[in-house]
Amino acid sequence: MKKTLPPLQSLKAFLLAAEHESFKQAAHELHLTPSAISHQIKGLEDTLGIELFRRQNRQIKLSPAGQMYKNIVEQALNELSSGTDRLKRQFSQNVLRVRIPPMITTDYVIPNLSEFQQQNPQIELRLETSLHWANPERDDLDVMLYFGTEPVNRDVIYEKVNSLSATPIMSQEFYESQQPTLETLTQHRLIHSSVVSNSWQRFISAFNGEYQQQNTDLWLDSYTSMLQSCAQGHGITLGLLPLLKLRLDRGELIRPFKEELKLPEAIYLVYRKDKHITPAIRTFSDWVKGLLQNPGNL
Structure with missing residues (x-):
């Protein structure tokens, strides 16, 4: 009618x-x-x-x-x-709304963003940073870089970018002054993630140690803040490999021990199932994967 x-x-x-x-x-x-x-x-x-x-x-x-x-x-x-x-x-082909964890944004994306924009001037990036899971459709995201266990949300498409492992890291000055060993880790100030609160317990237990939380331990909700505190000599934290390779290569932090714990968490690229993966989305995703999978070439 x-x-x-x-x-x-x-x-x-x-x-x-x-x-x-x-x-x-x-x-x-x-x-x-x-x-x-x-x-x-x-x-x-x-x-x-x-x-x-x-x-x-x-x-x-x-x-x-x-x-x-x-x-x-x-x-x-x-x-x-x-x-x-x-x-x-x-349905815009060239405007991308992207969510990325803060540390990856700081260490990988921002330092290389000018090159990406020069190579892809037709793509307009709108970046937001967060470590937490988001619903791409509800939050109107085209692609999300996610740290965590394998997504179980059936409304998304995902692909694994990096497996991760954890190892104790600290500043060179802290190591030289405190001389920590794998067995004496809990005798020093440990810097914890309030997002993954049991990470130190998992690591120490994996190497037959006894986990003992100290009142002097430091809890932070930002991995970037954890790394910064560690670099300033405030304690020992767990570094995520291979993401931490750039900071280790620059000497900002050191990993004194060869031991590392393979984690169930990983880095994933997450896409909306209700939206076609456009050439712009694929271009950005391939670029980010290249940064994260080959940090030694940056």
């Missing part, structure tokens, strides 16, 4: 006139004359067969029907606007 809707231009004029209770002000915002606005409103009223405004002494007031129609039109146009934005975001 054919449905007849009022012209969008008339609806915009109606909303502005209703908001300001003035044809003159509506005309000013739309760059029209007051008589043009009055003509559009009259045409809208004729189409509806309803009086939307009560005109008295060159003043206008919404009628009860006009107030009701104002609410209807506002809701409809807001939904149309937000739906249009969602459509553009979902």
